[in-house]
Amino acid sequence: MSERTVRAPAKINLHLGVGAPREDGFHPLVTVYQAVGLHDDVTVREADDWSVEVAVADWMAGVELPPVEDNIVTRAADLLAAHHGVPRRGAVHVAKAIPVAGGMAGGSADAAAALVALDRLWGTGTTDEDLLALAAELGSDVPFALVGGTALGTGRGELVERVPDAGTWWWVAVPAHAGLSTPAVYRHFDVMVPDASAQPPVPDTLLAALAAGDVDALAAALHNDLQAPALDLRPELGALIARGEEAGALRGLLSGSGPTCLFLCRDGDHAREVAAALDAGDPGDHPHPTVLVANGAVSGAHLVEYA
Template identity: 75%
Template structure:
């Protein structure tokens, strides 16, 4: 049967551990990170069409124009890369329904790229092997391979080399997006300014991996680590104030997600997460979300 329309769902990520080393000669920072995919999703729908078109729908709480279109979106690049890899013509009508915070350290763009690779591979009947798909994903961005994989995984290199890890927990998070994004390159630059003597090798994730294997939320809370939190908070002091407020309200631990400015709070249960989300919702933070993890990576949810 020829597929003419399908939808792929891809999750947001948080970094449970993010160790950052001094810049390499190529300008990238070596990373040791532990990713977790959480239950906030973007949905990407593709339809067979002779040309190429991309549209994006945003929820009411995202400002208009925050996601580029007209050739500048990572979905356009993912489609072009996959088409070039197989020597086919890029075609289709693509629609992205956003729900992952934009420029928030949760890899929403990477999720869209992963969803595009999965969706267009099926729409075009390419059957790309997994290892080739991961290699293409790595060309698009450091977080894209994990968006394909999902679950909980250790990332090394610049984050693009991923392998699943043992995770015996079901974790509940409260996610607080910021109204204004924070540029990832600017956070890394500020990290270099604040820590000019950063070690070449990032902080390892041993304690975090043990906590995941034990499935103990208090151990996980103690082990959460993010080397980019200090520069993000220095650039945006209100993030530190939000973390203090969330922990005072009962979170097991609060942390900046990736390069920020989204902050995430570990909770002990679904009810705990819902209660904390209600406590943190106010005029300064009108959108507060509860999500569980780990969840699956980019996956098909419907086709015709």
């Protein structure tokens, strides 16, 4: 039986600039994405019908997942099948290790992986250009999940261009058990920043820090326009960021619209030290018992070959 497995990474936003809402309701974005070493694996097998099974890492036990018909993997399959005029068939297994509803684009990673895996399974030979166009229809973060690495995102974030990145960056990620609604965060941004610019500027200082591989300059340049509204809605996340910086992180930052918090560290050993400090003590003392370490930048959605 034919089978393909594709691995896709979590994303973080090193910079997220948000403009005033456009006439279509979307906010123009200027963002710098980085793919980090937390992955979901999507495995597809030949089948006469369609099915999607999702397994989550132990630490995510109890999270709510959408039904099969609403799953972004099913929507990706529908788009790809319609593009080529082929039937939607296959048995899909998604192994999730990216936080669910955590601001790290786990659903987008699954969609990107499904596009690549099903294209191989069905033998449809989709061009890179068409894959990116289909990805953009699925969501703003899906094209980046295909591209990976470090990239500048514009438009709604769906227009992606790789940027020079000379560093190996180490992060601690702390997911929250309770999600945070992305639309609610954007609505709160509109209330808090009624005079947002029509087009956010490109973060030249941050891009220069990446090109130079300068971790201290990168720490100083990290920025997220959605952080203030998200922390206003969930003040405990601000306390967590302060706790991580007190533990020695170079900088704490909210991932996208949250609620996952990120901490930039100097190297792998430093990241493990910060993670251990955040993980120490009685779990009842804080509502964030899971602490993850990841490096970046890593590849976008790619076929996994087993020896």
